[in-house]
Amino acid sequence: MATYEREITGPVGLCRPDGRLDPAAVGWSRRPLHRSAIPGWGRTKRWEYWCVTTPTHLVALTVSDLDYLALNSVYVLEFGPARRREFERTAIVPGGRGVRLPDTVAGSAGTPPLVVGPERPVRGQVRIEIAEEAGGTRLTARCLGPGRMPVEVDLLAALPDGHETLSVVVPWSDRRFQYTSKHTARPASGTVTVGDDVLPFGDGAWAVLDHGRGRWPRRVRWNWGAASGRTGGHTVGIQLGGQWTRGTGSTENALCVDGRLTKIGRELVWDFAPDDPLAPWTVHDGRDGQDGQDALVDLRFTPFHVRRVRTDVGLIGSRTDQCFGHYAGTVRDEGGRRIAVDGLLGWAENVRMRW
Numbered sequence: 001m002a003t004y005e006r007e008i009t010g011p012v013g014l015c016r017p018d019g020r021l022d023p024a025a026v027g028w029s030r031r032p033l034h035r036s037a038i039p040g041w042g043r044t045k046r047w048e049y050w051c052v053t054t055p056t057h058l059v060a061l062t063v064s065d066l067d068y069l070a071l072n073s074v075y076v077l078e079f080g081p082a083r084r085r086e087f088e089r090t091a092i093v094p095g096g097r098g099v100r101l102p103d104t105v106a107g108s109a110g111t112p113p114l115v116v117g118p119e120r121p122v123r124g125q126v127r128i129e130i131a132e133e134a135g136g137t138r139l140t141a142r143c144l145g146p147g148r149m150p151v152e153v154d155l156l157a158a159l160p161d162g163h164e165t166l167s168v169v170v171p172w173s174d175r176r177f178q179y180t181s182k183h184t185a186r187p188a189s190g191t192v193t194v195g196d197d198v199l200p201f202g203d204g205a206w207a208v209l210d211h212g213r214g215r216w217p218r219r220v221r222w223n224w225g226a227a228s229g230r231t232g233g234h235t236v237g238i239q240l241g242g243q244w245t246r247g248t249g250s251t252e253n254a255l256c257v258d259g260r261l262t263k264i265g266r267e268l269v270w271d272f273a274p275d276d277p278l279a280p281w282t283v284h285d286g287r288d289g290q291d292g293q294d295a296l297v298d299l300r301f302t303p304f305h306v307r308r309v310r311t312d313v314g315l316i317g318s319r320t321d322q323c324f325g326h327y328a329g330t331v332r333d334e335g336g337r338r339i340a341v342d343g344l345l346g347w348a349e350n351v352r353m354r355w
Helices: none
Strands: 044-053 057-065 069-079 084-094 114-116 127-133 136-144 150-158 166-171 177-194 197-201 206-215 219-231 234-242 253-257 260-264 269-271 281-284 297-313 316-332 338-354
Touching: 044 150, 044 338, 057 127, 057 150, 069 150, 069 297, 069 316, 084 136, 136 206, 150 206, 166 260, 177 219, 177 234, 177 253, 206 219, 219 316, 234 297, 234 316, 234 338, 297 338
Parallel strands: none
Antiparallel strands: 044 057, 044 206, 057 069, 069 084, 114 127, 127 136, 136 150, 150 177, 166 177, 177 197, 177 206, 219 234, 219 338, 234 253, 253 260, 269 281, 281 297, 297 316, 316 338
């Protein structure tokens, strides 16, 4: 058995009326079932983060509400042989005015569209829309890039019938908790236009979602890794977490193989050099044949680019090293199949946060 965590199979609310975590919400599910209405104000963090990758370029969209301000951004990285380019546009919205994230996953069935920013953004403004569409989630964005070049994002993150995703509640206490819904290996299509350059997202494009709603401690550290693609004759999505879940009885670790989720309840071992994030990383579940069982996760991550973000502004201080690269090794699904991972594109990050 990959986990002893409780599987949730029906709709559930995240909080009680007084804002405390409802014990019935603690567990995990194969599709989003939590309604994350969190009453009160002060330590609540809400966000939708999408990253859509291809073998030569990627785009990431973030809509976030931290109670006292909102941070909404568009990030583009080109890393193919023809061109290398990186830029990010982030709009800071004091008080989070006009940014209201839904209690369910934005862009999911029955959820109204999420829209932030002016229709025609200028200077540092950002426009992002996340909406339900037949077959998946439509992601659109608009901002000004380097040299005031217009940037347009228009992508569809498909959700194939029966495709399973990981949703889980991580409880530090009844007053500090996080609900996250992580989606991997969602086929994507569309374009990102930067000035006169059109970046295609077609065969080999994959979307990953990090949906979060919760009440967080003031300071926290985490590792997060994800990858999606075809490898070993299978469509594989890898979702890895570390540090922040330790001691809670929950993890955010899972594999999605050909649309079927394997939840991993064991904390993973992350081995990397914080001062040299471009050195190889290893992530495994520590079994290595112990207890007569093969490892569910035994991966080596080789980065080719690091996105460094350093922030120290008032209440917010962060140190983020998000490395993009390729995973290799093996994973094993809940049916016991051992699957070779070879060159799966994704990322691994190391974050220290004060917020």
